[in-house]
Amino acid sequence: MSEKLRSQLQHQIPEDAYCGEHQQPLQLFCDDDQMLLCGQCFHPEGHESHVVFGVQEAAGRYRELFQEILNTLKEKLEVAKSILADEQERMVMIQVSAYLQPEQAITYNVGSRKA
Numbered sequence: 001m002s003e004k005l006r007s008q009l010q011h012q013i014p015e016d017a018y019c020g021e022h023q024q025p026l027q028l029f030c031d032d033d034q035m036l037l038c039g040q041c042f043h044p045e046g047h048e049s050h051v052v053f054g055v056q057e058a059a060g061r062y063r064e065l066f067q068e069i070l071n072t073l074k075e076k077l078e079v080a081k082s083i084l085a086d087e088q089e090r091m092v093m094i095q096v097s098a099y100l101q102p103e104q105a106i107t108y109n110v111g112s113r114k115a
Contacts, residue, residue, distance in 0.1 A: 017036075019037075019038035019041060021038075021040075021041065022038050022040045024038035024039060024040060025038060026055065027039065027054060028041075028042055028052050028053070028054060028055065029052065029053050029054070029058035029059075030042075030050050030052050031050065031051040031052065031053060031058065032050035032051055033050065036055065037052070
């Protein structure tokens with residue numbers, strides 16, 4: 001790679017996207033260790049037997065995974081909202097019933113004290 005091209009690429013890649021040991025771009029992602037790797041780190045560090053993706057592919061996979069998790073959480077939130085609405089409706093019905101029929105509520109309370 002020419003020095004001019006290398007210089008242009010380095011300006012496009014953030015500084016923290018380079019390997020601290022080899023000063024090469026971190027272009028690989030080790031799924032087993034959950035870490036970014038440069039080409040030189042891949043071999044001597046023992047990642048050969050690990051699941052390793054290119055950074056863009058790994059980002060796409062995690063994007064899909066997070067979207068699935070988000071969709072599941074949204075579904076659970078809707079179920080929780082539905083349960084809450086049902087319970088609030090039940091509470092209102094109990095309050096209205098007690099308000100409209102106070103003598104029955106009093107009789108019930110008196111009757112339950114004697115028992």
